Amino acid sequence: MKRLLINKPWLVYVMLALSTSSWGSAFIAGSYATEDLSPLVVAFFRFFFAAILLIPIMLFMDKGSRRPQGKEWILVSLLGLTGxxxxxxxxxxxxxxAPIVKSSLFIASNPILIVVLSGLFLKEAITKRNIIGLVLALTGATIIITEGQFQQIIESGLAPIDLVLLLAVVCWALYSVLGKVALQKLSSITTTTYAVVIGTLMLFPFVFVETTIEELQQASLLTWGSILHMSLIVSVLSFIMYYQGIKMIGAARASIFINLMPLSAVILATILLGEKLLLVHIVGALLVISGVTYGTWKVRPKEKRGEKYGTISSRF
Structure with a gap:
């Protein structure tokens, strides 16, 4: 597999496109799954099944690598709590x-908040480029979440679901920033596996309150299929593919593919759920994607001719 990717670098981009596009399908699968089960129960089973897969994968791929020690347990516990x-x-x-179109496009503004929090807590430099990107992305997110009805929102305030979306964005940004700290000592697969296991254990006690054995038995095949899709494809396979892509072409170029997530979610929502894609959504999405791309893109010196794919082979 590695030799094939080295000989045909375009396959790396196909792999990244498939992995990040699959993240958008989680919005649709989540919509189906929560028809029968509560959000908390769906969250638990998604990561329960993912943990069952990630643990042996970690033991195989990361054999002999460091595991959390001392205060690092607090760090991976915070990862499990937030992410x-x-x-x-x-x-x-x-x-x-919430409409999938709205929620997926709003959550797409996440990378810019990650840049800001990294600057505040990790003392990473916040550049003029980051600030411009932040303004563009936040403008787009505001347009999406208000659907252009600014005066109405000012008068009535944000709806509860809008606050839930904001919580999701903040939690993922915190998870990403904490993850940067963890990755200085632990590998990506080890960090993710421990976070998933701990987060699943945190969700476990509440399952008894939120559901019964009868409800689980009565849940449709579509519900369980959607949960398994999020566990196997979105949470495990896509993760491995994405981080393999990072190893091949670097985090900066790989991260741009994350913009395919809201695009795939919107397309699937309009086709499978019959949601309407309004002009205001398109305008907001263009601003979000432009802001995220511009604000997180790292300008590098021009590569010398003949060295375009040098980083791919040098990673092995």
Missing amino acids: IALYNIAFFIATRD
Whole structure:
């Protein structure tokens, strides 16, 4: 597989496009799953099944690597709390109660908040480019979440679901910033596996309150199929493909493919759920994607001719 990717670099981009596009399908799968089960229960089972797969994968791929020690347990616990437990509760509430078009496009503004929080907490430089990108992305997110009805929102305030979407964005940004700290000592697969396991354990006690054995038995095949899709494809396979892509072409170029997530979510929502894509959504999406791309793109010196794919082969 590695040799094939090295000999045909375009396959790396196909792999990244498929992995990030599959993240958009989680919005649709979440909408289906929450028809029968509560958001909290769906979140638990999504990562319960993912943990079952990630643990052996970690033991195989990361054999002999460091595991969390001392205060690092606090760090991976915070990752489980913010990125697995809280984010996914908010995510599945949003997929149940908000239009997918709206929620996916709003959450797409995440990378810019990550840049800001990295500057505040990790002392990473915030450039003029970051600020311009932030303004563009926030403008687009505001247009999406208000659907252009600015005066109405000012008078009545944000709806509860809008606050849930905001919580999701903040939790994922915190998870990403904490993840940067964890990745200085632990590998990506180890960090993710421990976060998933701990987050799943945090969700476990609430399952007894939110559901019964009878409800689980009565849940449709579509519900369980949607949960398995999010576990196997979105949470495990796409993760491996995405981080393999990072190894091949670097994080800067790979991160641009994340913009395919809201695009795939919007397309699937209009086709499968019959949601309407309004002009205001398109305008907001263009601003968000432009802001994220411009604000997070790292300008690098021009590559010398003949070295376009040098980083791919040098990674192995």
